[in-house]
Amino acid sequence: MTHNLLTVDSIGPEAMALALAGCFGVAVGDVDVADPDGDPDARNWDAPVSCEHRAVFGDASWSLDIYADESVTDRPLESDLAVWFARAVGTTVLFPASEAPPSAYWVATPEGLLTRARLELSDDEPPRYAVTAVEAPVAQLPQATVTRFAEIVREQRPDTPLADAFGASVQRMRESAPPSQSSALDDSTGSPVWSARGSLVVWERVVVQMESGWAPSGWYPAELYRERLQARDALAELGSRLPGEVAVVLGETLERLDRRFAAATEEDATGALRKELLGDAAPDQVPGGWWWHRRPDPAPWEQT
Numbered sequence: 001m002t003h004n005l006l007t008v009d010s011i012g013p014e015a016m017a018l019a020l021a022g023c024f025g026v027a028v029g030d031v032d033v034a035d036p037d038g039d040p041d042a043r044n045w046d047a048p049v050s051c052e053h054r055a056v057f058g059d060a061s062w063s064l065d066i067y068a069d070e071s072v073t074d075r076p077l078e079s080d081l082a083v084w085f086a087r088a089v090g091t092t093v094l095f096p097a098s099e100a101p102p103s104a105y106w107v108a109t110p111e112g113l114l115t116r117a118r119l120e121l122s123d124d125e126p127p128r129y130a131v132t133a134v135e136a137p138v139a140q141l142p143q144a145t146v147t148r149f150a151e152i153v154r155e156q157r158p159d160t161p162l163a164d165a166f167g168a169s170v171q172r173m174r175e176s177a178p179p180s181q182s183s184a185l186d187d188s189t190g191s192p193v194w195s196a197r198g199s200l201v202v203w204e205r206v207v208v209q210m211e212s213g214w215a216p217s218g219w220y221p222a223e224l225y226r227e228r229l230q231a232r233d234a235l236a237e238l239g240s241r242l243p244g245e246v247a248v249v250l251g252e253t254l255e256r257l258d259r260r261f262a263a264a265t266e267e268d269a270t271g272a273l274r275k276e277l278l279g280d281a282a283p284d285q286v287p288g289g290w291w292w293h294r295r296p297d298p299a300p301w302e303q304t
Contacts (some may be wrong), residue, residue, distance in 0.1 A: 003095070004063070006094040006129065009092075016089070024048075026049055032049070035053060051064055056126070058130050059141060093107070094106065097152070107131070115136040116134065116217075117135075131144045135147070135149060154221075193242065203235060203254075206261075210265075210296055222276065226277040233287050262294065268292075
């Protein structure tokens with residue numbers, strides 16, 4: 001198991017070893033802390049925990065590659081390790097997030113705060129690390145803008161079992177259909193079946209995230225929510241373009257998702273949601289689907 005951490009302050013090898021011993025529940029002598037470009041004969045290659053450190057520049061001082069082998073019983077998640085390590089050495093620690101943007105990071109502070117961060121590298125040689133934004137104030141990173149990261153929420157892809165089941169049903173229909181009918185079940189890019197599958201995934205995702213309280217970020221951008229409702233609009237229009245048996249399965253799937261959406265929202269009697277999402281759109285441009293007349297309470301983009 002390998003972990004990658006960045007420390008804001010420069011810390012000595014002895015402090016690293018002591019902190020890692022506590023994090024992994026091993027003796028200090030079972031931790032090998034070394035410069036990867038140093039003397040290999042000075043390494044403890046049999047140590048169950050190893051840490052290779054490199055000096056970096058900018059808002060970070062050290063890059064740590066930490067490895068614990070299978071003999072180590074206590075092997076924490078990277079988030080837990082970062083929080084424990086930050087507290088043990090008394091400095092803020094960063095580690096990469098799972099989302100696709102390379103700038104997506106987490107920050108753990110000695111006080112126990114764990115929040116999102118945007119970490120960018122310069123084109124210098126060697127590059128300089130800059131934490132340009134965080135989702136909560138971090139004392140050791142006063143120059144970082146405090147903001148929410150819409151790009152992170154866009155990258156979150158909860159499971160969509162109903163959309164997956166729809167796709168599997170269409171696949172079975174296509175496999176059993178005679179050649180003369182298989183073209184109507186085509187799911188190549190741009191086809192009605194392909195569009196229905198994609199919009200259904202989008203619709204199921206917002207329902208799942210709504211039911212979870214907008215986990216894991218705890219909020220949702222208004223722009224993205226509007227796009228999810230527009231995906232439901234697309235599904236309403238696609239029914240007439242699909243083969244009858246596919247339209248039936250889509251309708252059954254939508255009925256299940258729509259019930260869940262309705263249960264998680266409330267009537268928007270004043271039309272405030274549509275106004276908020278669409279602004280001053282002309283009346284003929286305002287969608288008429290019932291899903292535009294219900295709103296989550298509170299609106300997820302208003303949550304702190």
